[in-house]
Amino acid sequence: MxxxxxxxxxxxxxxxxxxxxxxxxxxxxxxxxxxxxxxxxxxxxxxxxxxxNLLARTLGSNKTLRLVALTPDPDQDDYWALSNSGIEQAVDEWSQYSVEIIAKHFDLYNSNDFSKTIAEVMTLEPDGVLIAPIFFRESEELFKALKKQGVPYVLFNTKIANSSSMCFIGQDLYQSGRVAAELLDLGKSDKNKIAILHLYEDVENSIHLKDKEAGMRDYFNELDNPYEIIRFGLSDPEHPAFKIELKHLIKDDDIHGIFITTSKGTYKTASLLEELKKDDIRLVGYDLLNENIEYLRKGTIDFLINQSPNRQASVGISYLANLLLFKKEPPHEELFPLEIITRQNLDSYVRSKIH
Amino acid sequence: MxxxxxxxxxxxxxxxxxxxxxxxxxxxxxxxxxxxxxxxxxxxxxxxxxxxNLLARTLGSNKTLRLVALTPDPDQDDYWALSNSGIEQAVDEWSQYSVEIIAKHFDLYNSNDFSKTIAEVMTLEPDGVLIAPIFFRESEELFKALKKQGVPYVLFNTKIANSSSMCFIGQDLYQSGRVAAELLDLGKSDKNKIAILHLYEDVENSIHLKDKEAGMRDYFNELDNPYEIIRFGLSDPEHPAFKIELKHLIKDDDIHGIFITTSKGTYKTASLLEELKKDDIRLVGYDLLNENIEYLRKGTIDFLINQSPNRQASVGISYLANLLLFKKEPPHEELFPLEIITRQNLDSYVRSKIH
DNA sequence: AAATAAATTGTGTGCGGACACTAAATAAAT
DNA sequence: ATTTATTTAGTGTCCGCACACAATTTATTT
Structure with a gap:
């Protein structure tokens, strides 16, 4: 034209x-x-x-962007390993555009280390920062510092109410709980109880898992004949108490299914259930961790809800780069689709390159 | 570093x-x-x-790419309307890089028109072409012409066996059938029959629906106590025969669920089922067409498998642009994840901007 | 050996914009 | 009125690459 x-x-x-x-x-x-x-x-x-012409503008201005990604240590947790792989992907995705991406990690279980890492981040004088604000109280400090310097930052994974970040990337946790409920509710069952397990190891989860629980409860409360919901929380899945509690729980033959609200908790539970030879309980958990994938294949796990930690991270970087390089404003909030993974569509997700 | x-x-x-x-x-x-x-x-x-430096290369070479997308008329079918919206998205996504994208449409029900449009495409002297090769016999002609000119082309939606295209973008139809089967199979049922409906209006579908059917059949054959599968094909969902047949079908109280293999057929069936006040049959169909979304919300449809026609198109364009602009080879085949859409995760898909 | 042709290598300009620097115009000061 | 600040406008170079063209070297011919 x-x-x-x-x-x-x-x-x-x-x-x-x-x-x-x-x-x-x-x-x-x-x-x-x-x-x-x-x-x-x-x-x-x-x-x-x-x-x-954005190409000419970027070429002409001739400066290299420095982005810093601040996330938990990928070696401490498979979930954050996935997340980190998203950052690595972003690194070579943007290397062409003279964008330098530095990944900084902090101890998932130690808020002091987080604070320490904050200082390091500021020392790097970044042009933009991607943050997983696990320790939300300590994060405020970083937000303030960045705002003062006029450095844009994008949050992901953990939503913080009134932080004035450019953009939050994550999922609707409440709705996520509703999806889990729906998956547990599928088809008729002669049993009438459902268990919800919070197996968290870090602070952030303990808070946000509430949303997932609320979603599930609301879903069932809207039904005529709801399941009874048994709640169970533990901050250390390795603790012997977990096994004992779970054993006790599944002795109850009325348990139709279990919803585990964390990705790591998912395979921990699956592993125990397998050990206890209990395979008639429907299991709904989170994320495509390798161990979760295995148990899903075996049938121990029935559904996984994919939080796409890798894509969350890479999209976060993209938003920062697009903003700084091309002056393209990111959306204020980007909630990812709540992907349902089953045995039959699992491979299509694992193989897909564009995810 | x-x-x-x-x-x-x-x-x-x-x-x-x-x-x-x-x-x-x-x-x-x-x-x-x-x-x-x-x-x-x-x-x-x-x-x-x-x-x-890709920026400098693109800037320096100083030529504008002309890509042509050849798809069915978006006004004839909601599925292709979605597809077209993916192309429109690509248009402004690539406008920065002096990539011109021209959408050419052909009559979905008229292979002659397709052939005519082929000629127009060649007249435009495109640098790359995205093709939905609905009429696969007639497409060969275009492939030949493009190959002769050394113009790369990417196919999407419809897989053609031995066409030497750069890349095919679509879904694994066989596995898609298995996913549908799995969704129908979820939970216990006291009924023992499942119906598969092929409601196609165009040639391409009639061929490819076989794969979906095979996937479903294989899934059930692997079970100990499989459903009996009732098959039903019709090339015109508007024909009175459809209503009569469906009426007859659902009179059978043993029907647990229905799998409709086309996106348009999905809401056609839902509409009839609603009219016939039959709401205890599980419905699995395809795609986030507006009408399908409505019936999913109402509960008439239970599951949709998302073929993401919009993303197929936009990814196709991206592959061509990346190839021609940045010499980045696309994968030979990109099979999209088989997304399962339910009442509870529907909104998260509809709202998501990155999809 | 000189002339010519062919193969190889080097240089310069443009792409569109950023930014530093110089020149012109205006205002303030002496 | 002349000099000196200060504001405003214009020019030139660079970013890294593509590509056309000029220059050089090497091979071939007479």
Whole structure:
């Protein structure tokens, strides 16, 4: 349709009867332009709907972006290992555009280490920061520092109420609980109890798991003939108490299914259930960790809800890079789809390259 | 870590003791270079792992790409409307990189029109083509023409066996059938029959629906106590025969669920089922068409498998643009995840911007 | 050996914009 | 009125690469 080449600064300059330098100053609001000239240029700018050539802009400005990603130590947890793989993917995705991405990790179980890492992040003088704000109290400090420097930051995984971040990336946890409930509710069952297990190891989870639970409870409360819900929380899945409690729980033949609200808890539970040779309980858990995948294949786990930690991270980086490089504003909130993984569609997810 | 700026052609030239022109010739295999020089340069190229600056390359080459997308008329079918919206998304996604995307549509029910449109496509002298090869016999002609011109093309939606396209984008239809079977199989049922409905309006479907059926049948055959499968095919869902047959079908109280293998057929069936006030049959169908979404919300439809026609198209365009602009080879086959949509996760899919 | 042709290599300009620097115009100070 | 600040406008170079063209070297012919 439009056959004419794109309008350049040079064209704008000619139309406005000024030099390119003036147009440049107007576009970048560098000042040092008379009212008169400014108005003329802005008028043409609007009339033509000038769009700068982003390639030329980036090339010309000739600066390399430094993005820092702050996440828990990937060696401490498979979930965060997945997340980190998303960052690594982003590294080579953006290497072409002279974007340097530095991954900083902190101890998942130690808020002091988090605070220490914050300092390191600031030392790096980043142009943008991606943060998994596990320790939300300590995070505030970082937010303040970044805001002061005018450094944009994107949060993911853990939603923090009134932090004025550019963007949050994650999932609707409440709705996630409803999805889990729905999956447990599928088909008729002659049993009438459902268990919800919170097996968290870190602070952030203990808080957010509530949303998932609320979602599940609301779902069932809306039904005519709801399941009875048995709740069970433990901050250390390795503790012998877990096995004892679970054993006790499944002795009850009325248990139709179990919802485990953390990814690690999912395979821990599956493992125990397998050991206890109890295979008639429906299991719904989280994420495509290797161990979870195995148990899903075997049938111990029935459904996984995919939180896509890797994609959360890579999308977060993309948003920062697009903002800083191309001045493209990210959405204020990006809630990922609640992907349901079963035995039959598992491979299609594992193999897919675009995820 | 690496603090040095990226290596440029100029650097390579200096290291190899030649001029940038020679390096350029080696990189682009333009010939006119002595064996000796070529080897020297290639050695340095490998040693340094030279990566060209994509921004500069695109800017410098200063040509606008013309991509053509050839798909069925979006006004004829909601599925193809979705597909087209993916193309529109690609248009502004790539507008920055001086990529022109032209959408050409053909009559979904008229292979002659398809052939006519092929000619138009070639007249446009595209640099790359995205094709939904609905009419696979007629498509061969286009493939031949494109191959002759050395124009790369990507196929999506419909897999064609031995066409030598760069890349196919779609889903594993067989596995898709297995997923549907799994969804129908979830939970216990006292009924013992399942119906599979092929309600296709075009040729391509009639062929490919077989794969879905095979997947479903295989799934059930692997079970100890499989459902009996009732098959039903019709090339015109508007025909009164459909209503009559469906009426007859659901009179059988042993029908546990129905699998409809096309997206349009899905809401057609749901609509009839609603009209017939039959709500105890599980319905599994395809795609997030507006009407399907409504019936899913109401509960008439229980599961939708999302074929993401929009994303198939936009990814297809991306692959072509990345290939031509950045010389990034697409995968030979990209099979999308088999997304399961339920009442509870529907909104998370509808709202998600990154899909 | 000189002339010509062919093969190889080097140089320069443009892509569109950023930014530093210089030149012109205007205002303030002497 | 002249000099000196200060504001405003214009020019030039660079970013890294592609590509056309010029220059050089080497091979071939007479």
């Amino acid at each position: 439009k056959n004419q080449r794109n309008i350049r600064i040079k064209d704008i300059a000619k139309m406005a009867g000024v030099s390119v330098g003036t147009v440049d100053r107007v576009i970048h609001r560098r000042g040092r332009v008379s009212e008169e000239a400014r108005k003329k240029v802005e008028k043409i700018l609007n009339q033509t709907g000038y769009q700068p | 690496k603090n040095q700026r990226n290596i440029r052609i100029k650097d390579i030239a200096k290291m190899a003791g030649v001029s940038v022109g020679t390096v350029d010739r080696v990189i682009h295999r333009r010939g006119r270079v002595s064996e000796e020089a070529r080897k020297k340069v290639e050695k340095i190229l490998n040693q340094t792992g030279y990566q060209p």
